[in-house]
Amino acid sequence: MPSLGVNIDHVATLRQARYRETPDNPNAEPDPVTAALIAEKAGAVGITAHLREDRRHIQDRDIFLLRKKITTKLNLEMGISEDILHIAFQIRPEDVCLVPENRREVTTEGGLDCVAHDKTLRSAIARLHDVGARVSLFIDAEEKQIAAAASLGAEFIEIHTGSYANKFGEERATELEKLRRGAAFALSLGLRVNAGHGLNYENTKPILALPGLEELNIGHSIISRAVTVGLETAVREMASLIAAG
Ligand code: PXP
DSSP: OOEEEEEOHHHHHHHHHHHSSOTTSTTOOSOHHHHHHHHHHTTOSEEEEEOOTTOSSOOHHHHHHHHHHOSSOEEEEEOSOHHHHHHHHHHOOSEEEEOOOOTTOSSOOSOOOTTTTHHHHHHHHHHHHHTTOEEEEEEOSOHHHHHHHHHTTOSEEEEEOHHHHTOOTHHHHHHHHHHHHHHHHHHHTTOEEEEESSOOTTTHHHHTTSTTEEEEEEOHHHHHHHHHHOHHHHHHHHHHHHHHO
8 A cells, every 4th residue: 555745845835925034933834844743643654845946935944853853754855956965965864856846837847857867866866875865756657767767776766647637537547547557667677666746635546556656745735635624634534545545
């Protein structure tokens, strides 16, 4: 059964909407670290946070506090910049998910290009391994990318489910089949498989049938649902949905 990693970025988005200049102000709320502890209590097996170069949501203090306080595991999502790599080397997360980053995007839009960035990725992966992190590459379910990811020495790929999530009806079924073939190909090359992006309470169930799927990283829909039912309930509902398969 796949497990649930909860992405808490959008708790920080809400805080930054009011406290962009002063995230340490005692009034600054909501606190993503408190949210992470609630998510753990409600069944998350890990906490994911994306420290973006533009610091639009998660801040450095959040990452350092998460490292100290969470008791499951930290999955640091990051682009490959020296600045963020140095933070990763200091905090030594259990997992790192490398993603492409573009300052103009609203959220991560596509997967990494493991072919074009072979050299940079290879070096970042080796340096992250040196501090004990397992590395996952966030990629589209394309054979070329999966084969390149396998050659780079990362343990995991995280299959980008965004285009599956944004299609409906037959088009969604076609996307699901692409994800299924991609996961099977990755497993055949010795990669481990996670998935995420755009998953919600309506579209997650079919994803659970992907071969070898270990972890789903879900953020926006859980944090959105938490506004109406509370975070603990929102995480419990998603964890039960996954457990029910
Ligand atoms: N996985 C990766 C690599 C992501 O970039 C994101 C978005 O930050 C997620 C999972 C979670 O996506 P969502 O917030 O749409 O659930």
